[in-house]
Amino acid sequence: MEESFMRRAIALSCQGVEEGGGPFGAVVVRGGRIIGEGRNNVVPGRDPTQHAEIVAIRAACAALGTHDLTGAVIYTSCEPCPMCLSAIWWARIGEIVYANDRAGAAAIGFDDAAIYEEVARPLEARRLPLRRLLAEEAREAFRLWEAKPDKMPY
């Protein structure tokens, strides 16, 4: 059963290559069935965020009409990059099952180690510079959120 989910993710990863994307596929499973699937579509879709896991999460959320995938498992053909790991966290997916690992992906040119290292660095030591601007003005949205009686926390 579980192998069939991973085999689908692997099939999507191969399909991704055939269609001009990267070699990555993923499926989101809940209640014993696939509720969303995706393959890497960065280059064909001209969108750097279209990693397989994110495409699969978007499909699952659209299918279920929710932003919350609590109770779901993601089967991904490769260990997630930091962006996808974050999306999986935000979606509240409960478990990640992967096949290829980060080292294997790095060996064929998909190296995300620099991003993992970047996240662990203090802000002032980051390679990608961060500058703060208009912090006081930006706080207005936080005030509005805090005061909103019918907000939907997530």
Ligand SMILES: [Zn+2]
């Ligand atoms: Zn990713």
